[in-house]
């Protein structure tokens with residue numbers, strides 16, 4: 182570890198340099214005179230500067246305001262010859278006791294610094310002048326050569342500044358460094374001409390050559406350590422972001438990056454090592470870094486504090502304030518250069534601090550780390566501001582590089598805060614997960630049980646189904662067999678039926694044939710006149726049969742009324758008689774036949790006609806009476822009637838030999854004759 186006590190003088194100006202830059206950029210230059218005015222009344226500047234004695238006993242001396250005087254040249258055109266002339270000597274004035282800040286107050290003016298240096302007696306060494314403000318645009322050091330010229334003392338000059346590439350520097354160091362050739366015992370007056378677009382600081386340090394090297398190495402070593410820590414935190418948290426995908430880490434990395442850029446820009450290391458070729462880029466980074474720092478910190482704090490969810494109204498306000506401040510800062514830096522921008526930082530940072538406090542009170546324990554980190558930086562800034570105000574803390578070793586230390590601690594604390602928050606989050610998540618896991622396990626068990634039951638049910642169902650299927654199959658089989666049997670039986674029945682039908686048809690046919698044969702036979706015999714009365718009375722057994730025969734014979738071609746010729750009739754009271762439906766004339770079956778008005782049984786009469794017709798009238802009357810069991814007279818009379826009819830038929834033009842007896846039977850004339858005879862008689 183390095184010792185602050187040995188480094189305090191050498192390192193403190195670096196810190197003051199950074200603060201000066203911040204103050205300059207933030208408008209601190211504007212507010213400081215006000216504060217100083219409150220601290221005490223300003224005294225008039227009249228005394229000339231003291232001569233600075235360069236002694237090896239004090240290898241590093243701060244060029245405080247007693248040792249130089251200032252001339253402001255608003256035109257910026259005064260040459261050295263004029264400035265160093267006795268006429269202008271009285272215009273230089275020291276700042277000591279005036280309360281004025283040791284920096285460029287009007288960026289359009291050129292400032293001349295005059296200081297006198299004398300080497301202490303002793304061995305000669307090299308001396309160097311270091312300017313701390315890395316933002317001085319152009320600095321020209323006029324050094325007395327010890328020679329004289331017609332205009333007076335001769336001077337040589339060295340030009341450097343932030344407006345020129347790093348390679349043009351007389352000595353390759355992060356700050357502006359001039360070597361001062363001193364002549365033993367003789368004081369020399371030096372002029373430093375400064376020009377800058379921003380209110381840069383006059384702070385400077387006198388270094389002895391032997392003391393400068395360890396001083397420089399210590400500074401680089403310390404800064405190297407500082408950037409090393411910052412870089413490690415940056416990379417570490419970037420990895421954390423990649424692993425955890427927690428956005429706060431990304432904003433944290435951006436914040437650290439912006440902070441590192443600001444420090445690199447302020448201490449000149451960035452210009453020396455990272456962007457040495459471009460003075461413009463150097464200037465741009467110097468302007469942009471604080472704005473970036475504000476934006477990144479605001480994002481980080483918003484994300485870290487979960488402000489959108491916890492403090493939505495304040496979050497909205499902060500977003501507006503930060504955006505507006507950022508825009509105004511950019512506008513101010515690019516166009517206006519008002520010097521009021523300090524307040525533009527103060528307000529958003531203050532709001533963010535308030536938000537952290539609200540979040541802490543609202544139940545976010547990790548917010549206390551944010552409060553702590555911000556308090557650290559604020560405290561460190563307060564030290565620097567107080568020094569800026571003229572309260573000299575130079576001898577306090579702990580203010581040395583306090584801003585760097587504060588930043589490193591802040592970075593560490595913020596990282597720890599993130600880890601703490603993420604751990605709390607993970608703890609909650611783990612707890613929730615464990616609870617969820619328990620629930621899931623329970624659910625799983627219930628499901629398993631359900632699955633087992635379902636499986637059992639399925640098994641039962643399957644078994645039942647199998648049994649049912651077997652049963653159904655068996656039943657189906659049986660039914661099919663029965664069906665087959667029934668079908669077979671049906672087929673057999675059908676076959677039997679058709680056979681029976683055929684047989685019955687055959688039998689019917691046979692019967693029909695038989696009865697026809699019988700009838701034919703009988704009729705044939707009738708025709709053949711071979712009947713005796715016994716047989717004949719089998720054919721026409723009674724009166725009814727005879728009457729039916731006669732009626733059928735008579736009306737074979739339809740009814741025809743004998744009186745009116747009407748052709749429709751109905752049954753009459755007498756068997757087989759017809760009654761005309763029109764004239765009501767009743768015609769018996771015998772009317773109009775040979776048997777009309779016959780006085781003996783009609784069967785005998787019919788047989789008598791048959792016999793006489795069959796024997797062509799040549800039948801003995803006695804024989805007839807005997808056959809018919811009639812009295813001879815009755816028989817004879819009827820025979821006469823039949824014979825007459827036979828004779829008439831034989832005479833008829835359509836008579837055929839051997840024709841049926843029906844023609845004779847239906848002979849009507851006999852009756853007419855008889856009736857006529859009876860009527861006449």
Ligand SMILES: [Zn+2]
Pocket residue numbers: 742743744745746747761763764765766
């Ligand atoms: Zn009639």
